Structures are given as C-alpha cells and as structure tokens.
Amino acid sequence: MNIKEQIQKIDSLEFELFQQKLELVIEKAYLKGVQDGQTKYNYPPVLTKKDLTEIFQASSSTIDRTVARKDFPKLTTLAGKYPRDEVFEWIKNNSI
Known part of the structure; x- marks a missing residue:
C-alpha cells in the first residue's frame, strides 16, 4: 500500500470515527429530550x-x-401559581 492509499485509509477511518461520535451525541440529545418530556413537560x-x-x-x-x-x-x-419553565430553570441554576 502506497502513501496515498494509506492517507485515504486514515481519512476514511477518521470519517467513520466522526460519524460514530456524531451518532452518540445525537442519541444522547434524543434521550435527554425524552427525559425532559417525561418529567419537565409532563407538568x-x-x-x-x-x-x-x-x-x-x-x-x-x-x-x-x-x-x-x-x-x-x-x-x-395569580397567587400561588408558578411558571413551569422558569421554575425548572431556577432549579437548574440553584442546584449544586
């Protein structure tokens, strides 16, 4: 295998690794969205x-x-009423 072929092989492997990382990020964002939908937006x-x-x-x-x-x-x-999104933002900002 010559240098040009080796470079192409490395580029191909780097692209595959990038795709896998991107898929993991997308999956993590999706799962976070589902979790938010089940908790935060359930209210x-x-x-x-x-x-x-x-x-x-x-x-x-x-x-x-x-x-x-x-x-x-x-x-x-409205007495005794609290805005949901602001409450969850307050929790996020005031949690350790």
Missing part, C-alpha cells in the same frame, strides 16, 4: 404548590419557605 405551564411538592419531593412547609424567596419565580397576577 402544565403554570404550576401549583402541589406540583412543586412533587417536583421538589419536599414537604409543604419546605415549599412555603422556597416560594417565599425573592428570587423564586412567581406569577404576580
């Missing part, structure tokens, strides 16, 4: 304290303390 766009109790798996007193925080997302026009 309505506007959450209640009951929803928060399920999401946080915490007692109602813990939820009361959490929603009392100034930085916790709330709907100002």
